Amino acid sequence: MAKDELSFPKPPAQVEPYMEALGLEDTLRFLEAFGGVETYIATHPTARSKVVELIGYPKARMLAAIENRLQRRVPLVKEWRAAVYHSQGLPTVQIALKLGVTDVSVRRWLQKPGVRRKSDPNQPSLFPGV
Secondary structure (H helix, E strand, O other), rough: OOOOHOOOOOOOOOOHHHHHHHHHHHHHHHHHHOOOOEEOOOOOOOOOHHHHHHOOHHHHHHHOOHHHOOOOEEEEEEEEHHHHHHHHOHHHHHHHHHOOOOOHHHHHHHHOOOOOOOOOOOOOOOOOOE
């Protein structure tokens, strides 16, 4: 994982294989494109494959290699994606539009314990060095 990916919320178990194979950005793109539907990932994907078109041949092969760890239906994981988008600085309304949910749902998800708030870089720390 890249250094900047360490500040994102821990993915749920059903997303971890995607993260290992694709990294954060491609995992998000894959979930946005295929979340909620059964997706066949060929062992030897062709250039015409929607998966190859989205994430490229090498990463499609990596997904095929871990296919036994993937659920048949690609998870939606909207709450986790909302937390990730929030940590990237996206406003609540934009997150809601991206996920196809209401802004009320996004606010409720972000208020749950364990969801890290994006800190303001201009705000001094109360506990420097911690």
